[in-house]
Amino acid sequence: MGGINPYIKQVEADLPKNKYRITFVSQSPEGEEVEQVVEVDPCGLPYTDEGLPGSVLDVACGHGVDIDHACGGVCACSTCHVFVDKGGDTCNETTDAEEDMLDLAPGLEENSRLACQCIPDGSSEVRIVIPTWNRNQVSEEH
Numbered sequence: 298m299g300g301i302n303p304y305i306k307q308v309e310a311d312l313p314k315n316k317y318r319i320t321f322v323s324q325s326p327e328g329e330e331v332e333q334v335v336e337v338d339p340c341g342l343p344y345t346d347e348g349l350p351g352s353v354l355d356v357a358c359g360h361g362v363d364i365d366h367a368c369g370g371v372c373a374c375s376t377c378h379v380f381v382d383k384g385g386d387t388c389n390e391t392t393d394a395e396e397d398m399l400d401l402a403p404g405l406e407e408n409s410r411l412a413c414q415c416i417p418d419g420s421s422e423v424r425i426v427i428p429t430w431n432r433n434q435v436s437e438e439h
């Protein structure tokens with residue numbers, strides 16, 4: 298699933314014109330901090346159909362970085378909640394629809410965003426912290 302949600306106001310964002318980097322910070326199952334650095338090439342966008350084109354989720358999914366995204370990136374859940382640790386001022390403004398979904402997210406902070414709606418313009422590096430509860434987890438246990 299993925300694409301655009303026709304029931305919400307469309308997001309306005311500037312796509313990057315130059316290459317830039319996103320550092321994704323997550324925790325390994327052993328509790329160690331793991332950094333994955335991705336170079337975003339504007340010519341390659343969109344990388345997937347998960348989230349808005351050029352969004353943090355689109356970049357993550359295109360580079361094997363796990364961020365949960367139960368609704369497929371159409372701003373209809375809050376499972377893609379991340380923290381924009383650096384470069385938040387280079388990202389598009391949150392919309393009312395994103396704010397509404399964020400209100401449902403656990404552990405809300407001032408720098409909280411939905412990865413599927415957050416689009417950096419590429420004017421500086423961005424650092425994204427993925428909450429431990431938002432990593433795709435596969436479990437065979439019942």
Ligand code: FES
Pocket residue numbers: 365366367368369370371372373374375376377398411412413414
């Ligand atoms: S994946 Fe559902 S709101 Fe982002």
